[in-house]
Amino acid sequence: MVEIRTPIPVSEAIDRVQAKVRRLGSENVPLEQAYGRILAKPLIAAHDVPAFDRSPYDGFAIRAEDSAAASGENRVAFVVIDHIGAGAVSARTLGPGEAVRIMTGAQLPKGADAVVMLEQTQETPIPEAVLRAADNRTRTVGAEQTESQTESQPTSPSAAFTIRKPFAPGENVSFRGEDMREGEEILPEGSLIHPGTIALLATFGHQEIEAAKLPVVGILATGTELLEPGAALEPGKIRNSNGPMIAAQLRRMGVPCRMYAAAADRLDDMLDTVRLALGETHCLITTGGVSVGDFDLLPAVYERLGAEVLFNKVAMRPGSVTTVAVLDGRYLFGLSGNPSACYTGFELFVRPALLAMMGAEKIYPMRTRAVLGEDLGQANPFARFIRAVYDGRTVRPAGFNKSNAVSSIGRGNALILLPGGTRGFAAGDEVDVLLPGMEEGLAVWQA
Amino acid sequence: MVEIRTPIPVSEAIDRVQAKVRRLGSENVPLEQAYGRILAKPLIAAHDVPAFDRSPYDGFAIRAEDSAAASGENRVAFVVIDHIGAGAVSARTLGPGEAVRIMTGAQLPKGADAVVMLEQTQETPIPEAVLRAADNRTRTVGAEQTESQTESQPTSPSAAFTIRKPFAPGENVSFRGEDMREGEEILPEGSLIHPGTIALLATFGHQEIEAAKLPVVGILATGTELLEPGAALEPGKIRNSNGPMIAAQLRRMGVPCRMYAAAADRLDDMLDTVRLALGETHCLITTGGVSVGDFDLLPAVYERLGAEVLFNKVAMRPGSVTTVAVLDGRYLFGLSGNPSACYTGFELFVRPALLAMMGAEKIYPMRTRAVLGEDLGQANPFARFIRAVYDGRTVRPAGFNKSNAVSSIGRGNALILLPGGTRGFAAGDEVDVLLPGMEEGLAVWQA
Numbered sequence A, B: 001m002v003e004i005r006t007p008i009p010v011s012e013a014i015d016r017v018q019a020k021v022r023r024l025g026s027e028n029v030p031l032e033q034a035y036g037r038i039l040a041k042p043l044i045a046a047h048d049v050p051a052f053d054r055s056p057y058d059g060f061a062i063r064a065e066d067s068a069a070a071s072g073e074n075r076v077a078f079v080v081i082d083h084i085g086a087g088a089v090s091a092r093t094l095g096p097g098e099a100v101r102i103m104t105g106a107q108l109p110k111g112a113d114a115v116v117m118l119e120q121t122q123e124t125p126i127p128e129a130v131l132r133a134a135d136n137r138t139r140t141v142g143a144e145q146t147e148s149q150t151e152s153q154p155t156s157p158s159a160a161f162t163i164r165k166p167f168a169p170g171e172n173v174s175f176r177g178e179d180m181r182e183g184e185e186i187l188p189e190g191s192l193i194h195p196g197t198i199a200l201l202a203t204f205g206h207q208e209i210e211a212a213k214l215p216v217v218g219i220l221a222t223g224t225e226l227l228e229p230g231a232a233l234e235p236g237k238i239r240n241s242n243g244p245m246i247a248a249q250l251r252r253m254g255v256p257c258r259m260y261a262a263a264a265d266r267l268d269d270m271l272d273t274v275r276l277a278l279g280e281t282h283c284l285i286t287t288g289g290v291s292v293g294d295f296d297l298l299p300a301v302y303e304r305l306g307a308e309v310l311f312n313k314v315a316m317r318p319g320s321v322t323t324v325a326v327l328d329g330r331y332l333f334g335l336s337g338n339p340s341a342c343y344t345g346f347e348l349f350v351r352p353a354l355l356a357m358m359g360a361e362k363i364y365p366m367r368t369r370a371v372l373g374e375d376l377g378q379a380n381p382f383a384r385f386i387r388a389v390y391d392g393r394t395v396r397p398a399g400f401n402k403s404n405a406v407s408s409i410g411r412g413n414a415l416i417l418l419p420g421g422t423r424g425f426a427a428g429d430e431v432d433v434l435l436p437g438m439e440e441g442l443a444v445w446q447a
Helices: A010-018 A128-145 A195-203 A242-253 A267-280 A298-305 A339-357 A407-411 B010-018 B128-145 B195-203 B242-253 B267-280 B298-305 B339-357 B407-411
Strands: A026-030 A059-062 A076-084 A098-102 A114-117 A122-124 A159-163 A185-187 A208-212 A217-221 A257-260 A283-287 A308-311 A323-327 A330-335 A366-372 A383-390 A394-397 A414-418 A430-435 B026-030 B059-062 B076-084 B098-102 B114-117 B122-124 B159-163 B185-187 B208-212 B217-221 B257-260 B283-287 B308-311 B323-327 B330-335 B366-372 B383-390 B394-397 B414-418 B430-435
Touching: A010 A308, A010 A323, A010 A339, A059 A076, A185 A195, A185 B407, A195 B242, A195 B339, A195 B407, A217 A242, A217 A267, A242 A257, A242 A283, A242 A339, A242 B195, A257 A267, A267 A283, A267 A298, A267 A330, A283 A339, A298 A323, A298 A330, A330 A339, A339 A383, A339 A407, A339 B195, A383 A407, A383 A430, A394 A414, A407 B185, A407 B195, B010 B308, B010 B323, B010 B339, B059 B076, B185 B195, B217 B242, B217 B267, B242 B257, B242 B283, B242 B339, B257 B267, B267 B283, B267 B298, B267 B330, B283 B339, B298 B323, B298 B330, B330 B339, B339 B383, B339 B407, B383 B407, B383 B430, B394 B414
Parallel strands: A076 A098, A217 A257, A217 A283, A283 A330, A366 A394, B076 B098, B217 B257, B217 B283, B283 B330, B366 B394
Antiparallel strands: A026 A208, A059 A098, A059 A114, A076 A159, A122 A159, A308 A323, A323 A330, A366 A430, A383 A394, A383 A414, A414 A430, B026 B208, B059 B098, B059 B114, B076 B159, B122 B159, B308 B323, B323 B330, B366 B430, B383 B394, B383 B414, B414 B430
């Protein structure tokens, strides 16, 4: 007897999987290990950024009002009363006609409200009157100051320059809080921690972050035909490539896994192994054994375990036999034993489920459009996922295209998604492309 | 005195960096740790795949010629003489009107040249004549066979079925070598090892692979204004966010790093640290200190070390002060201290250089086109790289857009690339987008 299964659309299959998500908890992770993890809390700005008004350029801090009369015919002069690098703070307050030499990133001195870029200035001798006045000041104040004097507080003007245009208050100033305001939510909970996120976390002084716990995933490749990678080929046998492939798909997400083995043709052994695996992991991925063939034991395993089968047929090629079941809140992903189908099933169902367990915001593969580089003539009532090479503009099948092909998974970097229906597709058509190699994808699956 | 630097175009800067690449050697890596590494040798098919003619479906292997007369009105019957799962090999050779029940992936029995899918068959009683003949055969042959008999060699027909259409020779057969031919180059040297590659490697039984050695990269964040992530804020200071960010950019590539520290305002200390780092790493990334400001010591460091400066100004924003030098075949990447500039400089110059050191084929960021979601009015003579959010169709700036912004690096997943020139860009324009979060990019930088 052939069991009749009713295929459901991919988007419904995805929805049924998502409906069963149970969130994992969170844990503290050192910043150096946080790349690739999911933020368990929104990232809130702990202080204004910049934390102070600062100069975005190398140049001179001035009082804008002093520059009002400047023009090409009437260059206005400033004397430089201090000289500070980034990280230093001038102890001086600018008076009329005074400037402080300032480096990129340095805090504006008191009284200053504009920055003249170095290349907007022209050196000029320090006026005699200024030198005399400074000399007097040094003699009067110098003695008292010897104790408290700092490097950033010179006692006499060091240089002078002229400018040829007026500056507006605030010109060339990075204002306190212009990038981020204290208390502002910068990233929502569920954001992927990528290198830019690390920069943000470091900016606010987080040495540890609260990240979603990682699921532990079991992998059980079933099939009486399977040899382990090291084994010599035997008649009728193939090596287990799905297990290592899924381990790498998990590794790409930073998710750890455990490998299991069971005699593929003995139900009791399969049952014991699946029970063991479910006790040690958050979900179990099996490959193979989900068809209606006489040696496909997984349907019986689900039944004996009392697992709820969410679906056992999806209107997609390859991978139509993909089955997902749930037992005690744990997923049993029954992926097809065909490598291409297995790869696709992982990206469509497993990865989004694992990301959702971590509370991630963007759980679906990045999807874009590209121009088809060659004909894909045959129409198919089922949605088709074709391993493909994408170069940012065009996409073309990665060679031999059957669900049991391995070469095309190795050669491809993308999946063409053709909707099910009555039409074929020709070179030049624009088609949907999934990019599983993209660090972070999209929040929504577009049916 | 303001030093005048001559900016060079981004593509020329990239070329100058690439011209100095020195390849690292290779090493053996266990398959489980190979994800993300670069193949040091082409991957050659060690045997045909499939290694034998096999069935892509659950069904029955038949001799196509026996089905020639089948039609809806004239169903043709077959008797099932054996029953094999994947991995098993039938000891029987098909005679006229005989079939072998066969599972997905199983090797075709001798004599068979087509597969009837299970759903294309209809059960029928085993003809009396066949049963009688089989009974005789069992009595004659049974005794001799008790020792050598295997599970895949039943002694009597187990079932029978009819079909209603003729099958062509080769129909529903996966032929030996149709996916890959022994000796064929499947992937070139320099390919990124992604999960699909792992499937290929496992298929051919590689437990270890020869991968390019990983470079070790030093990171030295300079700047008198820098506090370490754990430190409390002080007036005029900011925390070092570039160091942790670059470490994460390296980690995204699977490349290890070492952190260095030096007093940013003491030339001798900087020199000692840079020398130390160059002795312990394959290249050193510094951030900050490359401007023409009085506290920017890196130009002096390059000079004192006798390093060859490849360029010290690039016609790009942010990051125009990016400097790259080479000493004894090791790179000194002098990235801007501004976080956005630093991020961009890493993706444009450092990552391609590191990948090229590993002999990678696709060293440049994935680049695509997308519709601009908002105006970017201002024209700029320099090429602009704007941190952005890309959703597969449109792209828009990730908020506050200044080179010293941190928020936009954390919020973005892409870089808009606007060519330098006289025009601004408006919402609806199609623009270039770089995707640094894509596992593998492109082989060519498009100027």
